[in-house]
Amino acid sequence: MRNHLFAFIAGLLMSIGITYSQMIDPIKVKAFLDVLGNWDPTLLVVMVSALITYGIGFALIRKRTKPVFAPKFHLPEKRDVDRPLVVGSVLFGAGWGLVGYCPGPAMAALLAGSLGTLGFVAAMLLGFVLAGKFPLPAGTK
Amino acid sequence: METTFTPVSAAIGGVFIGLGGLLLYLFLGRIAGISGIIAGAMGQREGRGWRLAFIIGLLVGPSVVLWFDPTFHFNSPLLSVTVIIAGLLVGLGTRWGSGCTSGHGVCGVSRMSTRSIVATVLFVGVGILVASLINAGVAYA
Numbered sequence: 001m002r003n004h005l006f007a008f009i010a011g012l013l014m015s016i017g018i019t020y021s022q023m024i025d026p027i028k029v030k031a032f033l034d035v036l037g038n039w040d041p042t043l044l045v046v047m048v049s050a051l052i053t054y055g056i057g058f059a060l061i062r063k064r065t066k067p068v069f070a071p072k073f074h075l076p077e078k079r080d081v082d083r084p085l086v087v088g089s090v091l092f093g094a095g096w097g098l099v100g101y102c103p104g105p106a107m108a109a110l111l112a113g114s115l116g117t118l119g120f121v122a123a124m125l126l127g128f129v130l131a132g133k134f135p136l137p138a139g140t141k
Numbered sequence: 142m143e144t145t146f147t148p149v150s151a152a153i154g155g156v157f158i159g160l161g162g163l164l165l166y167l168f169l170g171r172i173a174g175i176s177g178i179i180a181g182a183m184g185q186r187e188g189r190g191w192r193l194a195f196i197i198g199l200l201v202g203p204s205v206v207l208w209f210d211p212t213f214h215f216n217s218p219l220l221s222v223t224v225i226i227a228g229l230l231v232g233l234g235t236r237w238g239s240g241c242t243s244g245h246g247v248c249g250v251s252r253m254s255t256r257s258i259v260a261t262v263l264f265v266g267v268g269i270l271v272a273s274l275i276n277a278g279v280a281y282a
Contacts, residue, residue: 004194006168011195013161014173014243015202021154022147024203025215027281031144033265033272040144042151047246049155050162055251057163067170074170076249078239081259088238089245089260093267095230098277099218102242103235104175106228107199109217112207114282116218120228127232128180136237 003069015108021046024109026100033097084136162248165195174244175199176235216281223277238264 022028023046032043066072078085096102101109101120109117162173169191171178182192207213218224235241238260240249245264249257271277 003169003191006164007191008194008198010161010165010169010173011198012202012205013157013164013198014175015161015199016205017154017157017159017161017202019154019203019206019213019215020157021151022215023154026218026279027216028144030272033268035269036273038143040146042144042147045148045151046155046158047242049152050158050247051155051251053156053159054162054247057159058166058248058251061163061167064167067166068168070168070170072170073166075172075252076239076254076256078256081256084237085239085256085260086263088234088236089263090234090267091230092234092238092241093264094271095227095234096242096264097268097271097273098227098230098275099224099279100272101218101227101231103179103231104199104241104243106231107175107179107196108202109215111200112203112215112217114217115220116224116279116282119220120218120224120231123225123228124232125179125183127229127234128176128183128236131233131236132180132184 006069014104017046017050018105018108024105026105029096029100029102029105033100082138084138087136088131158243158247162243166248172244172248174240174248176232176241177239177244180236219280219282221279223279227277227279234264 018024031040106120110121165171165173178192178195182189245257245260250261
């Protein structure tokens, strides 16, 4: 149960950050990505601030042998840059650039958002399912 | 689409995003990759509880910001074919690419993971390319 409580607080904190920083607003995100237009570096500040916060905390937590409520830390095991990573990240970037939504902000905006937000999230969830059913072959580059 | 540079709220929001991610790692030993957590809640029974709790936190976040500041406003896209295509690209891409802005961009880059650095450079690069060169014709409310 305490696992659930802390996971809820973690999601809540991230969502408050996504909202308050305006990363939840796809116009704001597109104003960052559209470097040829009226470039707005706000999102860069969000990313750098989150990186510094997480980086410092992660370095401190690293000294621990296990998490507070779990038997071990779960870190990604893959090390090599393979084809699914490259192809997937390119497709993700294209979708992000088209509308200005990545998964976190789209999900956070769901309750207060528009029919467009709902459509985006529904299509994204379908994408999750399809990618799970049809994994890309991992030919290492 | 003109926006104003808002570095202070961006920096504060970034700290919240970083803290949420740290909480999940410190207490549950999990990397706060939002696309992975949502896909995991859909696809596997094991660990569904904490993932759903995290997602509920994500959904509630904007309400908390609006409660503190009732004047807070953010835009959302109107429903269109482009929005659906973008959602599908983001869903497929983040699963094939094993992560999105949170898991790769914040957590992975902080940990100096080569895969995450490559993924982040790719999705930010392609995002900039698509947003700058293609006027996707998405309307926002």
